[in-house]
Amino acid sequence: MPQPLDLMPTLLQGLWVTVQVYLGAAVFVLVCGVVVGSMRSSRHRWLRWPAKGYILGFRGVPALVLLFWFYYVMPAIGLRLPALAAGILALGLNFGAYAAELVRGAIAAVPSGQTEAAIALNMTPMQRMIRVIGPQATLRALPPMGSLNIELMKNTALVFFIGLHDLTFQGRILQNDTQRTVQIFTLALAMYFVLALCIMAASRGLERVMGRGMQGGAR
């Protein structure tokens, strides 16, 4: 194969691992964000405080330190995680805290008249959340969630440090072997950029679909 293209098979293998880590962590982040974000917005202290503690703790520590902790320290206390699991867990917990804060903000931004109207309609707190507040908060949370997902995708590169053969890792290996720094890293950067564009497009599409029938779209 001609010069830059011969690098593609190796880099694409790495890209696949990157996508796996990203998707795994994204699901984790979404669940974490919705559950903890709702807890954080609860009226009950015993739900709100643990959520607050989680957000403060996992947002304050760098993702990389968290990753090292899960991968290198956990075995010392008897819990050995495979690299992929450690990567997904560390990124998921770290970005989950950001997502939770974002969900909290989205819930808080729903006008209080909506809650009052739901109470007036004799809805239970659960119905209120699922039928009235939730759908409106979801629309508000979508755009920042899209940006957060791009940040998450970028940070999947950190799994390089625990030896997962992701795109960054493959790039470094190739660079070590061939010294074709510019070609390799330009291709790798371009691949990450395409991934980011895909996430952006997916996020916009979701906003459009979910904002259907709303006045002024997702606002």
Next chain:
Amino acid sequence: MQLQWDWSIAMEVLPHLIRGLWVTLLATAGGMTLALALGLMVTMARRARFRLVSWPVGAAIEFVRCTPLLIQLFFVYYLIPDFGWNTPLVTGILVLGIHYSAYTSEVYRAGIDNVPRGQWEAARALNLNRQQTWTRVIIPQAVPPIVPAMGNYLVAMFKDTPLLYAITVQEMLTRATNFSSRVFSTVEAYTLAGVLFLILSLLAAGLIHRAERQLVVRET
């Protein structure tokens, strides 16, 4: 399952971590200074009426924002030749600054866009020239509201400095790693490094919160 925590190792690693923390803080301070300066330039370039300036700058910064810092670090580290002055730390500061200028430029843009139109019109009505309009009218109103947002990016950058480990900068995580491989115990070094990061970023977040509140007070 039990925690193998050894206080004597913990006490031994702490001075190493503190020394690494200085490098971490130095990298953050340098990176943020660069990001603040570059970000403003990017914002101005993107506002340029001349498309040949605004469009490429916009595209480049979008590309920087959408790609991992780690690869950017590797790219620059292995690409630029050794000039003598470019130690790994300088390279790290350079890349951090460029990466975060993508974010700070957005913040500046938002700050400038939030200055009401009437202010521009009033400046023109008072016959102020371009430079006076910017330095006396627009910037003084655009900057204070964006201080908390900039603070958030400062904390974000602080939490991204462990990535400099990849290019052998002797920051906190690098020292933690070196130390733990010497004593064959990872628990103390990584846990303490995490705690130090946590304390500092919580402190910074608290300060930002206070600045935010003060802004609200000033506005009302």
